[in-house]
Amino acid sequence: xxxxxxxxxxxxxxxxxxxxxxxxxxxxxxxxxxxxxxxxxxxxxxxxxxxxxxxxxxxxxxxxxxxxxxxxxxxxxxxxxxxxxxxxxxxxxxxxxxxxxxxxxxxxxxxxxxxxxxxxxxxxxxxxxxxxxxxxxxxxxxxxxxxxxxxxxxxxxxxxxxxxxxxxxxxxxxxxxxxxxxxxxxxxxxxxxxxxxxxxxxxxxxxxxxxxxxxxxxxxxxxxxxxxxxxxxxxxxxxxxxxxxxxxxxxxxxxxxxxxxxxxxxxxxxxxxxxxxxxxxxx
Numbered sequence: 527x528x529x530x531x532x533x534x535x536x537x538x539x540x541x542x543x544x545x546x547x548x549x550x551x552x553x554x555x556x557x558x559x560x561x562x563x564x565x566x567x568x569x570x571x572x573x574x575x576x577x578x579x580x581x582x583x584x585x586x587x588x589x590x591x592x593x594x595x596x597x598x599x600x601x602x603x604x605x606x607x608x609x610x611x612x613x614x615x616x617x618x619x620x621x622x623x624x625x626x627x628x629x630x631x632x633x634x635x636x637x638x639x640x641x642x643x644x645x646x647x648x649x650x651x652x653x654x655x656x657x658x659x660x661x662x663x664x665x666x667x668x669x670x671x672x673x674x675x676x677x678x679x680x681x682x683x684x685x686x687x688x689x690x691x692x693x694x695x696x697x698x699x700x701x702x703x704x705x706x707x708x709x710x711x712x713x714x715x716x717x718x719x720x721x722x723x724x725x726x727x728x729x730x731x732x733x734x735x736x737x738x739x740x741x742x743x744x745x746x747x748x749x750x751x752x753x754x755x756x757x758x759x760x761x762x763x764x765x766x767x768x769x770x771x772x773x774x775x776x777x778x779x780x781x782x783x784x785x786x787x788x789x790x791x792x793x794x795x796x797x798x799x800x801x802x803x804x805x806x807x808x809x
Contacts, residue, residue: 535591581606648782667706672698
């Protein structure tokens with residue numbers, strides 16, 4: 527018997543329908559199904575499971591939504607090294623692998639061992655205040671330290687490996703993984719990096735200085751951002767507001783201890799995904 531977690535997009539009816547279909551199919555074959563309790567409100571209550579305990583003994587987590595749902599599911603299970611299968615319910619996503627009509631076939635192939643695991647580097651994000659650590663999280667895409675009010679900038683001191691690098695005034699600063707290079711980093715004109723590469727990408731957002739380029743760092747380097755002036759800054763990790771930093775507060779960002787484990791079938795071609803996303807012609 528295998529144990530599966532099914533995590534739907536909370537505001538897409540198709541996601542809930544897919545959960546019911548997949549759960550029924552899995553239970554008929556003797557497998558255990560878990561659905562986070564908050565997502566199981568309109569479904570069979572026996573599937574409801576406390577989100578904090580979701581990864582214990584889990585064989586596969588299935589994300590039924592878009593990239594945002596994938597990021598949430600990875601956060602839930604990454605520390606237990608549970609593989610994640612992404613089902614694309616919505617628009618074309620960079621992280622999802624399977625279309626909804628192929629879900630049951632994908633589960634069958636997973637159970638037969640006919641799949642691959644693609645490891646993706648993640649970031650460890652730690653907020654340091656005067657009184658010590660204030661918050662921490664992991665990120666598959668990025669951590670962003672950004673202004674809290676329009677018309678202002680955020681003043682930051684940047685250190686790399688505990689050595690001063692520069693100070694900057696900008697709308698924000700993105701620290702991204704290769705996976706996250708096609709997210710906010712791309713919108714800020716940062717480089718596209720192969721998701722199987724291991725690196726840390728530092729990209730300013732609308733900087734008020736002549737040096738406005740991205741930096742691509744080694745995966746074992748550590749970036750520290752300190753808020754300098756009287757304006758606070760918001761720290762957003764994979765789209766979630768983690769903390770508001772006051773002047774002298776810092777955030778340290780480096781490679782996480784755990785990778786994300788994404789399930790793929792028959793080799794996933796990142797370049798063809800880019801081509802489809804940007805509607806690139808062959809010539």
